[in-house]
Amino acid sequence: MSPSREGIEGRFDVAVIGAGVSGACIARRLSAYELRVALIEKEEDVSFGVSKANSGIVHGGFHHNKKYLKARLEVQGGMMFDRLKAELDFPFVRCGIVVAAMHDDELRGIGQLYSQGVENGAIGIEMCSRERLLELEPRLSPDCVGGLYAPGGGIIEPYRFVFSLVESARKNGVVLFTGWKLVSAAREELAWRLRSSDGRIVEASYVVNAAGLHADDVSRAFGAEDFRIQGRKGEYYLLDRLTKAKPDRVVFPVPSASSKGMLVIPTVEGTVLLGPTATSTDDKEDFATSRVELETILRSAKNLVPAISESDVITSFAGIRSVLGEDFYIDVSGKAPALIQVAGIQSPGLTASPAIGEYVKDLLKKAGLRLVEKADWDPFVDKVPRAKDLTPFELDEFVKADPAFGNIVCRCERVTEAEIVAAIRRGHTTLDGIKYFTRAQMGRCQGGFCTYRILKIIMRETGMAWDEITKRGEGSRVLGGEL
Amino acid sequence: MREFSFDAVVVGGGAAGMAAALALDSRGRTVALVDREAGLGGILLQCIHNGFGLIEFDEELSGPEFAERIEEGVRKSRIEAFCAATVIDLEAAGEEKTLVCVSSSLGILRLKCRVVVLAMGCRERNRGNIRIPGTRPAGVFTAGLAQRLVNIEGYLPGRDIVIIGSGDIGLIMARRMSWVGCEVHAVVEILPYPSGLTRNIVQCLHDFDIPLYLSHLTTRIYGRDRVEGVEVTPLENGALVPAKAFEIPCDTVLLSVGLVPENELSKKAGIDINPATNGPAVDSTMMTNLGGVFACGNVLHVHDLVDFVVEESRRAGGYAADWLDGQRPKAEARVKIGANVRYVSPGRVDLARENKIYLRSLVVKNDATLEVRLDKALVRSIRKNHVQPSEMISLELKPGELGAGSSRAEPVVEISIR
Missing domain, CATH: 2.60.40 (Immunoglobulin-like)
Incomplete structure (x- = not known):
């Protein structure tokens, strides 16, 4: 996000390291107080790490035992999304979750999930007979024998959520630094002095380590707790919105000991997502998919929803969960002063993130940070109209005001030039950033028709030359030369 | 919101749409021709190589020349062309049809008519459709997008290239990239025979010493931020032989792995699709299951030569005019x-x-x-x-x-x- 590059050295009350969903929720929460807050991200744009490639669901509050912090934060966070949506205008629908048992043995697991859900205080959770389950989700396999229904679960566009959180935080004074990779942290008098790989300095009285997969490296840089984040890769398939296999609700299998299993997710934007797999990886940059894992996904997903077809696949991708033991690790560091650790935020991290923001705010207070509410805090962001959600009459009015709404750049997802320009003006200047903000390149042709148009709009709006445009930052230049 | 009425509206201003519109016009019908691009001609405009028109015009033309020949007829006709207008909806349940279009200059446009000819062409299959595993770096393009970048926008997609699939666009791009000084390291084809025309294998690969790997599958794309190479595995007796897999370093992958008729508009309007062609199921007059809605060109089935597209579309336009005249098929056989x-x-x-x-x-x-x-x-x-x-x-x-x-x-x- 180039505009923030202007952010030079600065002195802050709090620096949040990592602009994924945790860091973004924390920064936005802190933006409600009379504080100077820096949000630091090593990638070119926010939400480019763990937060961009996940299942995009708000969980139902039944997967984890109440003894875990994450179970509590999941239920608390899950309930905050309706309010957040009203304020932040991101795609979110509480469509409900079903867990389907495919044989009698699995029904025992269902009973266990139900009890956990009740103990956690998940609202409206119910056990379902086969008939009830098939009524709730007719695309389920007729082989199912019963299951669970959690009406509070939902679907969300995770990157749009993070983009909105960061936009809101910035609107309320948070300073964003992107392409800012931490190399060292030193305690000087009463503040931390943070240095980036390109020599930029940020000073902050308090630091929050929300560095996702790299929270272990960051912790070491502060001389704090020595722990190791284990990567666990999850691969996904995305299906075209015209698939006949789109369920009405998120469909889970009965979970195993290590994973919630592979799901069939009707994404909030109308496509269908299958996955994730779960394989440990030591390479935190390894986002490769493999033939074997992808075949597993299709097999498993067809078991739940038989109408799934290979011919509906439009893309596959992988994300990496940051695993640190059984629970989230969110606490004041016992070793380094004025450092809050937010690590091991794997599933249900996205669901819990609004509650993580609250929790970390309280930890900072406990650690001595003075919190004075801003009188003029504005929780709302400006809505960006999306052509695909407008009626022809509404779209006609928008075109009159701005002809760019009449130029459909991405035909698959019906994205207009005006939306691309809005993304760029908000600082999303890479192809991926524009994709996550607008959905252009995300449909069935995967950018085959619109990429050159987007390149031209980026050049026009930013003045960037052909060799400055990247897919997602340094090293990912899109074009190879000029004729 | 503006509204216009015509006897017929043709969706898509490429070779197929222009030919169908001309046929309707020659029968005295009022015709609108809608295209999302700024001008007519469709994908032909980026096909600057020769080989078009041998049947239609009895001479060898480039794509833009071929398009120009047909467009000249459109200019002389009474066809009303709406360019830079995207059709977003087709309401075709009854006798009267409405196409809802959006354009920067006109806003929302409603075109009323009795006959619709679908001529939206096709799109390229992409990496996801053929499920190539690996990383997702910059540098993976469909061959058609690369063609657009090179021939119209003036940019190279990369320098060291591997082409996956031996479809015609891929073969043409192998030659094109060689001409502009790029190195094409291989064309990889899963089938035991090429997918493109024989003349393109000879003129685009053999003449440039570009290796063609038949019965080989691209099993992985690697590279973190930008493509660094592909892994290719031979198939023997239909099975992968991982022991014989090898890597080809490159910075760019071009995909030429087939074309699919673009029928999202048709499907939304309730038109039945033939699973064998991915185009509308049509009768002997190329009319779909919706009375008065016809389809021709690559949206109906993917053609090999534009000459055949034009021939077929001209007939489709004629059948659409027959339908307006009240004629119906007499003795149809399946x-x-x-x-x-x-x-x-x-x-x-x-x-x-x-x-x-x-x-x-x-x-x-x-x-x-x-x-x-x-x-x-x-x-x-x-x-x-x-x-x-x-x-x-x-x-x-x-x-x-x-x-x-x-x-x-x-x-x-x-x-x-x-």
């Missing part, structure tokens, strides 16, 4: 797909008049015989020196050739390759 045939288009013939049909073979074969049977009785047998899946076969069936017709209520014409 076309049954026989041995070694992938598809036949259209899926019905009219026994009472001359029919032209296009088909594709499932097999590569020399000295083949095309057999036509009416209600199981052999009515015609045509010798073919060579058939292959990449080259379309055309077949004319005259009323006399189908015998005295059929006595059955639902006659069946079966076409097979022996």
Whole structure:
């Protein structure tokens, strides 16, 4: 996000390291107080790490035992999304979750999930007979024998959520630094002095380590707790919105000991997502998919929803969960002063993130940070109209005001030039950033028709030359030369 | 919101749409031609190589030249062209149809008509459709996007190139990239024979010493931020042989792995799709299951030559004019797909008049015989020196050739390759 590059050295009350969903929720929460807050991200744009490639669901509050912090934060966070949506205008629908048992043995697991859900205080959770389950989700396999229904679960566009959180935080004074990779942290008098790989300095009285997969490296840089984040890769398939296999609700299998299993997710934007797999990886940059894992996904997903077809696949991708033991690790560091650790935020991290923001705010207070509410805090962001959600009459009015709404750049997802320009003006200047903000390149042709148009709009709006445009930052230049 | 009325509206201003619109215009009908691009011509405009028009104009033209020839006719006609306008909805349930379009200059546009001709063409299959595993770096392009970047926008997609799939666009791009100083390291094809036309294999690969790996599958794309190479694995007797896999370093991957008719608008309007072609299921007049809605060109089935697209679309426009005149097919027979045939288009013939049909073979074969049977009785047998899946076969069936017709209520014409 180039505009923030202007952010030079600065002195802050709090620096949040990592602009994924945790860091973004924390920064936005802190933006409600009379504080100077820096949000630091090593990638070119926010939400480019763990937060961009996940299942995009708000969980139902039944997967984890109440003894875990994450179970509590999941239920608390899950309930905050309706309010957040009203304020932040991101795609979110509480469509409900079903867990389907495919044989009698699995029904025992269902009973266990139900009890956990009740103990956690998940609202409206119910056990379902086969008939009830098939009524709730007719695309389920007729082989199912019963299951669970959690009406509070939902679907969300995770990157749009993070983009909105960061936009809101910035609107309320948070300073964003992107392409800012931490190399060292030193305690000087009463503040931390943070240095980036390109020599930029940020000073902050308090630091929050929300560095996702790299929270272990960051912790070491502060001389704090020595722990190791284990990567666990999850691969996904995305299906075209015209698939006949789109369920009405998120469909889970009965979970195993290590994973919630592979799901069939009707994404909030109308496509269908299958996955994730779960394989440990030591390479935190390894986002490769493999033939074997992808075949597993299709097999498993067809078991739940038989109408799934290979011919509906439009893309596959992988994300990496940051695993640190059984629970989230969110606490004041016992070793380094004025450092809050937010690590091991794997599933249900996205669901819990609004509650993580609250929790970390309280930890900072406990650690001595003075919190004075801003009188003029504005929780709302400006809505960006999306052509695909407008009626022809509404779209006609928008075109009159701005002809760019009449130029459909991405035909698959019906994205207009005006939306691309809005993304760029908000600082999303890479192809991926524009994709996550607008959905252009995300449909069935995967950018085959619109990429050159987007390149031209980026050049026009930013003045960037052909060799400055990247897919997602340094090293990912899109074009190879000029004729 | 503006509204206009026409006898017919043609969706898509490429070769197919222009040819269909011209046919309707020549029959005295008012026609609107809608295209999302700034001008007419469609994908031909980025196909700056030669090889177009040998059948239609009896000379070898480039894509833009071919488009220009047809567009000249459109300019001289009374056809009203709406360019830079995208059709977002087709309401075609009743006698009167409405196309909802959006354009920067006109806002929302409603075009009312009795006849619609769908001529939206096709799109390229992409990496996800053929499920190539690996990383997702910059540098993976469909061949058509690369063609657009090089021929129109003036940019190179990369320098060191591997082309996946031996479709015609991929072959053409292999030559094009070589011409602009890039190194094309390989063309990788999963099938044991090329997917593109023979003349393109010779002119685009052999003439440039570009290796073609047949019966090889791209099993992985690697590279973190930008493509660093592909892993290719040979297939022996239909099975992958991982022990013989090898890597080809490159910074760019171009995909030429097939084309799919673009029928999202058709599907939304309730038009039945033929799973063999991915185009609308049509009768002997190329009319879909919605009365008055016709389809032609690559949106109906993917053609190999634009000359055939124009021939077919001109007829479709004529049939649409017939329909407006109140004519209906007289004695339709269902076309049954026989041995070694992938598809036949259209899926019905009219026994009472001359029919032209296009088909594709499932097999590569020399000295083949095309057999036509009416209600199981052999009515015609045509010798073919060579058939292959990449080259379309055309077949004319005259009323006399189908015998005295059929006595059955639902006659069946079966076409097979022996």
